[in-house]
Amino acid sequence: MKSGSPARGTSRGASAADSKLKASNGGDTNGAAATPLRFGPLADYVGYALRRAQMSSVTGFLDAMKEVDLRPTQFAVLTLINENPGVRQNDICAALGLQKANFVPLLNELQRRGLAVRKEGVADRRSSALHLTPAGMTLLRRALELHTEWERRILARLGTRGRDQLLVLLNKLL
Numbered sequence: 001m002k003s004g005s006p007a008r009g010t011s012r013g014a015s016a017a018d019s020k021l022k023a024s025n026g027g028d029t030n031g032a033a034a035t036p037l038r039f040g041p042l043a044d045y046v047g048y049a050l051r052r053a054q055m056s057s058v059t060g061f062l063d064a065m066k067e068v069d070l071r072p073t074q075f076a077v078l079t080l081i082n083e084n085p086g087v088r089q090n091d092i093c094a095a096l097g098l099q100k101a102n103f104v105p106l107l108n109e110l111q112r113r114g115l116a117v118r119k120e121g122v123a124d125r126r127s128s129a130l131h132l133t134p135a136g137m138t139l140l141r142r143a144l145e146l147h148t149e150w151e152r153r154i155l156a157r158l159g160t161r162g163r164d165q166l167l168v169l170l171n172k173l174l
Contacts, residue, residue: 064150
């Protein structure tokens with residue numbers, strides 16, 4: 001297939017995906033009419049669609065969390081600490097697929113903001129037990145409310161059945 005040729009396949013999903021890709025291709029055109037790009041096989045690639053959906057999801061999440069100033073990984077870490085008081089850093093890193101070198105600055109920021117604390121008390125003195133502060137619990141409660149609203153907007157687009165199907169399919173990839 002030549003580069004720049006129309007997306008292969010004639011399925012409804014491919015043409016809808018191709019239309020979405022063309023519609024999202026807006027940018028600075030210096031006043032000229034935007035020429036729709038042909039995405040060729042990209043419209044049929046699961047990985048490409050996942051990446052675009054992930055970018056859209058993160059943008060929506062950040063917008064929803066403006067009030068509490070949380071990024072997705074910070075939200076996940078606060079949630080895990082809340083659900084597992086005294087959890088070790090290594091356990092959170094393993095659960096979320098984070099490198100410890102990346103986790104330490106994230107945790108330092110949560111501590112700086114007064115949302116989480118490291119405490120001694122685990123068997124391995126080289127590792128700290130993590131806990132939310134009262135301010136962290138309050139912020140997380142609000143973040144969960146905001147997240148519920150954001151999830152409702154996603155549900156409105158997917159429907160309950162579509163949401164459930166998507167979760168099943170995504171979990172097959174993990």
